[in-house]
Amino acid sequence: MMFIQDFLGNDLGVADPGFQDPENAVIIFDWDDTLLPTTYILNTVIPSLPEEDRAGVIPESSPHQATLAAHAHLVGFLVRAARKVARVAIVSNSLSPWVEASSARYLPGLDLEGLLQELDVPIYYARRHLPNISVTYKVNKWDVHLDRSSGGRIGVDIIPEFDGSLAVARIEDGGLMDAWNKQHPDQEVQPGDRFQEVNGSNQHLAAECRKMQPLRITVYRAVPDRDPYVEAKRIDMVACLEKFYGRHPEWRQNVLSIGDACTEQQAIKEVLHQEANASERSTNARLPLCKTVNLIDTPTLEQLSNELRILLVWLSHMVQYHKDFDLFMDQLDDLEAELFKA
Template identity: 30%
Template structure:
């Protein structure tokens, strides 16, 4: 998988360059594009950073300081989503609790609500719970293995853990089961499998994931590796945004994703692209990452 930075491709010879490969055919009906929500399309970190004025659960005040960047973000996200919908099937997958996407749209991105309402919105944690795993209870509460390991009563007088490696393995498994990455894996598996089950013997072909977390990138890779027909080629493409963006940075990142998404979809190979704060200072489009 090619992993590149924007700076590397804009300066051939100074970093890793990805050769342009032939585009794949019939991409629209064979492409699924998965967007995260928080800090990918919705300015969640910015809302939290302004908690003295903003609340997650009520509309932003009618003050230009807040409304202006929200208008800019709504315009950028609308253009991006409409472009993505022309290129493939678009799904929003979030680890937030239902109905956060609708709530945040109403309070901060109201002009996006009609468009977002037409898209599948998957609450990964809820999907995970439906499969019989209780993630609502924190691992640090009650009698969960992880909490027991942390309790002094589980240790001998000399401080040694009497249960040894057995409890450690159980705790590690519990952490795995309740991790945000695992929630995303289960949701990704369900959505991608359903998308590529529209006719008999359909194989996975072109999976794009766009989000701000490393675990999303890792989750989609693991899911694709475990696909039903591993002998057939599936192009896995991930684009990671940077953590905790200010709203102006999020607007800039959304515009950068718009610049590159068509090339990402058409690219006949795997991609792993990561944007950082320095990338936003460059003038050239992100699609230059895919050129020599």
């Protein structure tokens, strides 16, 4: 019986495909600043529109309409190219129906909804999971010593918080805090940290920092036990792979995640790490392939369009590549040459 199953394939007579087979491989796209040029839309397109046009479809009279239409053509072409070499899904850290709505507004000429239906590409909206994800925090606290007796700027942009603390927004180059960070890398102050006390007082912190005196600033950092946005994406990536591989758990998973943030990378690695542990316990162990492409963060439209053109050339090679990889678009190395040998 086992021989017959091996010969005919697995259940329902479906042959067990190779890892690079289009019906076995999976490509998961992020949406914002991956397919949709979100940064360009927020920083350039929307501010250029009259107030009454900002909530609707970009008008044909807009000077950005033609460039967005050209990018929209690339998006459609890339999704079709991806579906030729793999099954495809979009996992976005947004709320429904942002993908369809933003495409209709800002990708003129592209019927994304029709395209995704034609190619059987599901959309997962991971943000809906956030209210149900519990996060616990570990608080780290330390003192920073700066001497303003002879002047000198601290060089920190701060935001007052409701509890009286000061949130660090930015560290300027050349300031006293920048010097502290360089001298004390294990106690480096980062954006997101908070000033809780200055010289033992938790009152009027900003005024205290402006005084010409030695400063002992108590800094605290709340470190979550997990990133809720990673966890939200992880939940939907599990659902996505269950949809694609659920009927054939014996197939070797070959997954390529493409996005602009480390969130996608971390989420898919957590998912496939669990799969790898399960495979190691199986008698027919075939470890999943985990491949990630990290696009440029906050790209210009030209940068994002160029990245999509590169992906058009690379997708088939990435799917066929027989090892895990992490590829960063702004740090290309010898992996590019190796991919084309696959």
